[in-house]
Amino acid sequence: MSTSKSVPPKKAYHHGDLRSALVEAGLRLLEARAADDLSLREVARAVGVSATAVYRHFPDKGALMAALAGEGLARLAEAQHAVFDAASGGVAGFNASGAAYVRFALANPGLFRLIFANPDSAPHSLHEDEKRDEDDAMAFLRANAAMVAEGKGGDAQVIALQAWALVHGLSMLMLDGQIPVDDSLIDRVIDVRTLHPK
Numbered sequence: 001m002s003t004s005k006s007v008p009p010k011k012a013y014h015h016g017d018l019r020s021a022l023v024e025a026g027l028r029l030l031e032a033r034a035a036d037d038l039s040l041r042e043v044a045r046a047v048g049v050s051a052t053a054v055y056r057h058f059p060d061k062g063a064l065m066a067a068l069a070g071e072g073l074a075r076l077a078e079a080q081h082a083v084f085d086a087a088s089g090g091v092a093g094f095n096a097s098g099a100a101y102v103r104f105a106l107a108n109p110g111l112f113r114l115i116f117a118n119p120d121s122a123p124h125s126l127h128e129d130e131k132r133d134e135d136d137a138m139a140f141l142r143a144n145a146a147m148v149a150e151g152k153g154g155d156a157q158v159i160a161l162q163a164w165a166l167v168h169g170l171s172m173l174m175l176d177g178q179i180p181v182d183d184s185l186i187d188r189v190i191d192v193r194t195l196h197p198k
Helices: 018-030 040-047 051-055 061-086 090-107 109-117 128-133 136-152 156-175 183-189
Strands: none
Touching: 018 040, 018 061, 018 109, 040 051, 040 061, 061 090, 061 109, 061 136, 090 109, 090 136, 090 156, 090 183, 109 156, 136 156, 156 183
């Protein structure tokens, strides 16, 4: 009779949706570092799989970064829609969505920088001929700019560009330490009613 304990066989690792798990792990890791400092191996370790498993979903780091940036852009749009709705839409909602853009950037600096460093996922151009390929954030900006233009006159495309330049510029100035991060300043600076209508 043997006195040794039987050891159950080690279960093979199985993940229901490995691609989503890798994206979520990458997003968590971006909370503490820049995208350049992130590696596929590190993301694999965070999920508990081998680096080889990552390559089944992302052939290289660029593909993973594009997926992270795309998810970040979707989350930015979601945050903007939420505050727009909470403010009951209109100009107040447009202002709130602009402030949400800046607050998202400040809360997610690594992800925010990645979104705009990745040409495949960054918000698409405001040119009319590229509307068919636009993401939700850009479609939302266009719709709000059209609403402002209808109310006060002016070119909706110019208003959209002014609004985007305002919120993106403020985000970068705060992220880069050019001006102090001041939550009340965000609301005071972002007011689409001050945008020139022509």
